[in-house]
Amino acid sequence: MERPPLTKRLKRYLRYLLIAGMLRLLQFLSLGAARTLGMTLGGWAYAIAGGERRKALKSLARAFPDRSDAERDALARGAFRHLAAAALEVASTRALDAGLEALVSWPQEDRAVLEAALAKGRGVVFVSGHVGNWELLARRVAKAGYPSQSIAKETSDPRLTALVEDFRAKGGVRSIWRGQEGAARAMLRTLRGGEILGILIDQDTKVQSVFVPFFGELAATPRAAADLALRTGAAVVVGFCQRNGEGYRLTMEEVPAPEVTEREAAVQALTAALSQRIEAAIRRAPEQWVWMHQRWKTRPVMEASRDASPAPADPASAPVR
Numbered sequence: 001m002e003r004p005p006l007t008k009r010l011k012r013y014l015r016y017l018l019i020a021g022m023l024r025l026l027q028f029l030s031l032g033a034a035r036t037l038g039m040t041l042g043g044w045a046y047a048i049a050g051g052e053r054r055k056a057l058k059s060l061a062r063a064f065p066d067r068s069d070a071e072r073d074a075l076a077r078g079a080f081r082h083l084a085a086a087a088l089e090v091a092s093t094r095a096l097d098a099g100l101e102a103l104v105s106w107p108q109e110d111r112a113v114l115e116a117a118l119a120k121g122r123g124v125v126f127v128s129g130h131v132g133n134w135e136l137l138a139r140r141v142a143k144a145g146y147p148s149q150s151i152a153k154e155t156s157d158p159r160l161t162a163l164v165e166d167f168r169a170k171g172g173v174r175s176i177w178r179g180q181e182g183a184a185r186a187m188l189r190t191l192r193g194g195e196i197l198g199i200l201i202d203q204d205t206k207v208q209s210v211f212v213p214f215f216g217e218l219a220a221t222p223r224a225a226a227d228l229a230l231r232t233g234a235a236v237v238v239g240f241c242q243r244n245g246e247g248y249r250l251t252m253e254e255v256p257a258p259e260v261t262e263r264e265a266a267v268q269a270l271t272a273a274l275s276q277r278i279e280a281a282i283r284r285a286p287e288q289w290v291w292m293h294q295r296w297k298t299r300p301v302m303e304a305s306r307d308a309s310p311a312p313a314d315p316a317s318a319p320v321r
Helices: 006-026 031-048 050-063 069-091 093-098 108-119 134-143 158-169 183-192 224-232 263-284 301-308
Strands: 124-128 148-152 174-177 196-200 209-214 217-222 235-244 247-254
Touching: 006 069, 006 158, 031 050, 031 069, 031 093, 050 069, 069 093, 069 134, 108 124, 108 235, 108 247, 124 134, 124 224, 124 263, 134 148, 134 158, 134 196, 134 235, 134 247, 148 158, 148 183, 158 174, 174 183, 183 196, 183 224, 196 224, 209 263, 217 263, 224 235, 224 263, 235 263
Parallel strands: 124 196, 124 235, 148 174, 148 196
Antiparallel strands: 209 217, 235 247
16 A cells, blocks of 8 residues: 655644644543533634534535524534534543543433343444534443444544544443454444444445435435344444533434335335434534534435536527527
């Protein structure tokens, strides 16, 4: 494999040093200080990062066309502030791990959903999205003693990937890096071993996907969760960790297998059902989703072909005969 240019390698190394240094410093913050600092930094980012701000506002206009510009601006600003606060809360590991149960409430009725799914003995495909604080979701479940692994995407820098893996592992979160050799086998082993396999399916990424509705528009949605569940017979649970005051609350729901026998139709139906749950969670607290992500970037083939076709001729420009 050809090595990247020296300037790119240098940028990656400096980025790694910056992130590693920040994590070492942030681990000593209290949760309150981390939250306050994150809110402040998120507000600054909204003001400075014009490109990401415009992406967020564009996404919000598609999802909430009936809301005013001022309302969408407030939601976008809130999303930046929430995302930064959530990241810093996770980074303040000493206070986080000491007070995790107090920070993240997990009502018995929601815990019972996961336990009932695990009791079926065929593993659990646990589906969520970039809603609320997904890192705390994985950490809370792992720290409670439930055997689990999460599918994650490698970064462009192996050192940074190793840093993230170590950071998660200290919280009991084991990662399966989807780009690595043997990842598919590891996913199947996890489920066949009766464990939980976590996967996020709310982004338009370069993986096998199907188009299902999301805020009224078709969106390319990863199909892996449905494929794995249908192939192994694993139970499917959807869950979220959403901010509730100064803490978070876990919610969980088991999603039944679709009542169709044809494989592709079943994948489509189950993926659509899961996406609908994610949309519902976002609607409960729109400021807790990553609106700067270009969710509707990939278009269905027929729609893309239509958009690329030549525009009809203007009758007014036709020659008079």
